[in-house]
Amino acid sequence: MKKTLLILMALVLSVGLVACGSDSSSSDGSVGEVTLYSPETPDMTRELAEAFEEATGGKVNVQYAGTNILVNQMIAEMDNPQGDLWYGGGGILPFESAIKHGFIESYTPESVKDWEVYENGIKVRHEDWNWVGLEVFVLGLIYNTDLVDEADLPETWDDLLDSKWEKELQIPNPAASGTATLLVLSQLMEKGEEEGWKYFEKLVQQTNAMPDSGGAPANAVASGEASIGVGFDFMAYQMKDRGESVDFHIPKNTPILVNPVSIVKDGPNPEGAKKFVDFMLSKEGQQIKADWFHIPMHPEVEGKSPLTLEGLKDNAMELDIDWVVENYDRVRNEWREKFQ
Structure with a gap:
């Protein structure tokens, strides 16, 4: 359930x-x-x-x-x-x-x-x-405010497949990072495994790197190496507080x-x-x-x-914990077989 x-x-x-x-x-x-x-x-x-x-x-x-x-x-x-x-x-x-x-x-x-x-x-x-x-924690998109107009930000995870983000995106490596594993599991649950793996085959082609660290895409965004990185809310706000040109965006239906x-x-x-x-x-x-x-x-x-109550409640997704426990290791292994 x-x-x-x-x-x-x-x-x-x-x-x-x-x-x-x-x-x-x-x-x-x-x-x-x-x-x-x-x-x-x-x-x-x-x-x-x-x-x-x-x-x-x-x-x-x-x-x-x-x-x-x-x-x-x-x-x-x-x-x-x-x-x-x-x-x-x-x-x-x-x-x-x-x-x-x-x-x-x-x-x-x-x-x-x-x-x-x-x-x-x-x-x-x-x-x-x-x-x-x-x-x-809120999973979302860290973006470079000098490179990305707020009006162009992806509203959903599917929007990351738009051609304008080709080689402009970084996600952590799900074989090493819990941040990225959360993204993979959530999308497989949301789309079903067949369509979910097709989604990631396309998403991987959009990336210019998949570093092992969950925080590395945020650093790449701050340096301009990537326009958008997948990460957690606090990563972006820490950098923004230090004066980096980054901010955080929450897609619809996110963990x-x-x-x-x-x-x-x-x-x-x-x-x-x-x-x-x-x-x-x-x-x-x-x-x-x-x-x-x-x-x-x-x-x-x-x-x-x-972040506030009003800013979060419309974006949260449901996750099937029992499915995660049953499939966590298998999904990680399947990622390695497909993409490494």
Whole structure:
């Protein structure tokens, strides 16, 4: 059964998140070293890590790579896990798929223990607490405002096939990036697999590159290497805030969903990992995300993102989570066979 994953700004008013307790504020150095796997913005992730280190006296080893690369690494390490927690991956889909592999485990943060699986019809955590949502992501188009007139922007994902975008487009590589995997899965669900794969055969011909990193197309747009790149909202707004000639456009019927964190099963420092999760859900941790234009879930943290309820509700699509869990790995493998 399809379940709507639309995450709207009203969520922060209904979740009832409170600041985490004293566990993440101890300064006796007992936290030890925590290894964090993440595909998210390296500078933001490092800022989170440094704030956590200052608050707890612990140390954080951040390992950055594309979502699917990290997933493959965690699968390969299952007999001897090296990471303690995994943050981010283009939304909940890779986390839902990862559960069947068995390399993440349940943790119920005290600050959100009253969360239902769905809040106002929105999935904000896994049924058994194998992941917890930290922020809201919107998949869309990052464009160069010097190269693209706002009136010419694609209104739908199909509009990217227009000849005027030939070799003007970049998407991340779905074999490596969770951002692009989300695009592929959503379009296959929307169009059906036969028509969906035909769509991507055409879309690939429109690209001038498919880098492994989910954030690389945004950088290409900022430099003028591409006119349009597929990415998440915060990528564009971070660059725009730095003075880059970029902005964000939301096509009709696009994925809008939470981005989670999970504990790695049998990782070397499970208690340190739990403290880091608590910190990222705290007001301090959420404020860092908000300052990087991520849409926060803490009710006392005001986001810097310009996105609003009215701007999102008409563009969100429904995603069949059960279909994703069943087909996530197969779709990635089929992409490799077709396009690499």
